[in-house]
Amino acid sequence: MGKKIVSGLVAGLLGAGLYAAYQKLDENKKNQLKRNLREKTDEVRDRAVDYAFYANDAVSDFKDVIKDELNNAKGTVKDASSQFTEKATTSKSQRGADDLNESAPQQDDIVVDAREAFKSTDSTDSVNQSTTSPDSSTNADPSGTTSNDDPSLDPTTPDHDHSQDK
Incomplete structure (x- = not known):
């Protein structure tokens, strides 16, 4: 101040x-x-x-x-x-x-028939599997071919040696 x-x-x-x-x-x-x-x-x-x-x-x-x-x-x-x-x-x-x-039925599903999966086979024979789609039940005919046009689904074509599976 x-x-x-x-x-x-x-x-x-x-x-x-x-x-x-x-x-x-x-x-x-x-x-x-x-x-x-x-x-x-x-x-x-x-x-x-x-x-x-x-x-x-x-x-x-x-x-x-x-x-x-x-x-x-x-x-x-x-x-x-x-x-x-x-x-x-x-x-x-x-x-x-x-x-x-995804809701449409898949055509490529492989269904194994229980009778053929458990039938006894020789150790030299391969297992003969049939392939079917959910819509149609096509089994292998006696000639060994399927009604599917895809050759990779042919059960007579050996994709895998099943004799080593036992």
């Missing part, structure tokens, strides 16, 4: 000294001093107005940049959303097709 009092007294003495010096000046010097003071205040005012315009332009530019970035972000989000939706619908349709395929 003591510093405030001292600084107030110094400011008062300085102001009183400046006023006394001003009163001692002649009229030409007083007018010139007034003109110089007006010019300086006009310059400061012009600079303040210029800086206000600069600030206004900067804020306007900033708003434009933000608006452009938001529009870009919205476009990116829309693109990503449409791609996601497209992938989701594609995946859903593929999943639906897979579900339909």
Whole structure:
């Protein structure tokens, strides 16, 4: 608080000294001093107005940049959303097709007839297995061929030596 009092007294003495010096000046010097003071205040005012315009332009530019970035972000989000939706619908349709395929009866199942699996065979003979599908019960005919067109399902073709299994 003591510093405030001292600084107030110094400011008062300085102001009183400046006023006394001003009163001692002649009229030409007083007018010139007034003109110089007006010019300086006009310059400061012009600079303040210029800086206000600069600030206004900067804020306007900033708003434009933000608006452009938001529009870009919205476009990116829309693109990503449409791609996601497209992938989701594609995946859903593929999943639906897979579900339909899984619900359809499988034609490649191998069913072993219990009578033929347990019939006694010589150690030199291979086990004669018949293959059937769940829909049709095709057994091997006496010639040893099946009604299936796939030669890999032919029971007479030795895929595996069953004599070593015993």
